[in-house]
Amino acid sequence: MGDYNSSYRAINSTFLANATKKLTSDITGTLRLGYELYDRSLKEAGILGSQLSIFNDFRIVNAKTLAVSQGKTEYRSNGFFGEANFDYKDFLFLSITGRQDITSTLSPENRSFFYPSASLSYVFSDNINLPEFIGQSKLRLSYAKIGKDAAPYSTSTGFSNYTGLPTGSTGLTVSQNLGDINLKPEFTDTYEAGLEMAFLKNRLSFDVTYYSSLSKDQITRAQITSATGYATASINAGSIRNRGIELVLGGTPIQTTNFTWDASLNFSANKNKVISLKEGLSEIVYGAATGGYINSPVTFKLIPGQPYGNIYGSYYLRYYGTDKEDPVYTDKNRPLLIGANGFPISSLTKQKLLGNSQPDWIGGLSNNFSYKKLTLSTIVDARWGFEKFNRLENFNSAFGIADYTTDRRSFKVFDGKLADGTTNTKQVWLGQALGPDGVNYGEGYYRLYHRSLSEPFVQDASWVRLRSATLQYNLPTSWLPAKAIRNASLSVTGNNLWLHTDYYGLDPESLSADSGSNVDGSAGFTYPAARTFLFTLNVGF
Numbered sequence: 001m002g003d004y005n006s007s008y009r010a011i012n013s014t015f016l017a018n019a020t021k022k023l024t025s026d027i028t029g030t031l032r033l034g035y036e037l038y039d040r041s042l043k044e045a046g047i048l049g050s051q052l053s054i055f056n057d058f059r060i061v062n063a064k065t066l067a068v069s070q071g072k073t074e075y076r077s078n079g080f081f082g083e084a085n086f087d088y089k090d091f092l093f094l095s096i097t098g099r100q101d102i103t104s105t106l107s108p109e110n111r112s113f114f115y116p117s118a119s120l121s122y123v124f125s126d127n128i129n130l131p132e133f134i135g136q137s138k139l140r141l142s143y144a145k146i147g148k149d150a151a152p153y154s155t156s157t158g159f160s161n162y163t164g165l166p167t168g169s170t171g172l173t174v175s176q177n178l179g180d181i182n183l184k185p186e187f188t189d190t191y192e193a194g195l196e197m198a199f200l201k202n203r204l205s206f207d208v209t210y211y212s213s214l215s216k217d218q219i220t221r222a223q224i225t226s227a228t229g230y231a232t233a234s235i236n237a238g239s240i241r242n243r244g245i246e247l248v249l250g251g252t253p254i255q256t257t258n259f260t261w262d263a264s265l266n267f268s269a270n271k272n273k274v275i276s277l278k279e280g281l282s283e284i285v286y287g288a289a290t291g292g293y294i295n296s297p298v299t300f301k302l303i304p305g306q307p308y309g310n311i312y313g314s315y316y317l318r319y320y321g322t323d324k325e326d327p328v329y330t331d332k333n334r335p336l337l338i339g340a341n342g343f344p345i346s347s348l349t350k351q352k353l354l355g356n357s358q359p360d361w362i363g364g365l366s367n368n369f370s371y372k373k374l375t376l377s378t379i380v381d382a383r384w385g386f387e388k389f390n391r392l393e394n395f396n397s398a399f400g401i402a403d404y405t406t407d408r409r410s411f412k413v414f415d416g417k418l419a420d421g422t423t424n425t426k427q428v429w430l431g432q433a434l435g436p437d438g439v440n441y442g443e444g445y446y447r448l449y450h451r452s453l454s455e456p457f458v459q460d461a462s463w464v465r466l467r468s469a470t471l472q473y474n475l476p477t478s479w480l481p482a483k484a485i486r487n488a489s490l491s492v493t494g495n496n497l498w499l500h501t502d503y504y505g506l507d508p509e510s511l512s513a514d515s516g517s518n519v520d521g522s523a524g525f526t527y528p529a530a531r532t533f534l535f536t537l538n539v540g541f
Contacts, residue, residue, distance in 0.1 A: 004046035091126040103149035117144035135198030154234040178233040238277035244270035287519030294452040309358035313454025336416030342426035354458040357521030360385025388461040392524030461508035466498035
């Protein structure tokens, strides 16, 4: 029986002043100055009673063991900002901004920081004579520096409640996170260029953007060895670079008196790289996917020269002969190294790069078909070129739930080579205990060998999905009561109607991580997305 109380208060206050002036006959200037205060406080207290003495009597006083919890989090930031805009003849626009933030989550020496931005846009279709088929078109250039503070209490090492031995559920212990009083704010510098154009009276348009950003002194909670007495440490991790493109295509391929087809396609691709880490660090473990058997869990590391999102895990050893083995990558084209017992050999605790959780590209296609009063709208999403660790399949393999484990009562000769380079010819039983050949195979292949390493469960998670489809009919006004109902429509919507993926799991879009976590490379033990249908009646009066 639990009894919990939370008290949350947030104050958000903004003051803004504007001034506009005609600087010359061609230039208009606008100045905005402002101040923003954000203050929040969260107080929590609770008590949990377990081992109820009287069955089904859910009262705290009926519990043999009581565990209390209490917490308080406070945060405050002040922001002073300004923006100056200049308009030259309604076709050239310049915007300059600046903001000074003061935060409670950093030390007095680092808590005040400034970040500016500047953008220039040129509507060249309003300035030069273009062919008639070209509509409004604009060129954009911008630079922005964005500052970010730390999570509350990242600079200090506080205390937390005991939740178990050695003192039971009372008293205080050092918190799991090691704070750093010298934390600096995180900054990201972004350069961007874009082009927008429309054609054929807006029947066709596109918007393309190229960007490059560099984030410095990124604030993260890195996992550290438990020998220090802590689980994580707040640090300025280093710098990471992102470069990519974004493209939006829009158009009306068909437009007649009764039928219209509108379509919109969006596409984006991003490449990132860890440029550097905090001095003295060769890598940072920022997350892990636990829950698998033996040595199967994977880790997520930041390593200079490597992209963010890399998935590292245990792997099958392979036969390299006289060739040198790569210390980072495992060559899956090499034959498996088979042990004297006839089974593939695992790397045990040693890990290599097995995949990356960030997609090569993301896309979406929306269509809107209208025929008289009938409209069909569809949205198709795609996320392609990335991997995930399938935690659920690791268990399904161990317990014989995966369909490929139906061969667990048969013999097999694993393709591969022995340590001396000869081809493996040893036949082994995949089942458990005593096999037909009189050999005791213990818990069997799938529980002893297959489930015990990461490689089989880091899988391509690319997907294409029909996100939603809606069919709507607008009722004729002649069917409606005059002066009582202005318009009405009936519609049916289906969500998550179709999914194409090679991922061996319930849903490659699912995520098995806590809310707010930056670990997106594992899935399983979560509910898959539901297929839902909605029937809607809209009436306007």
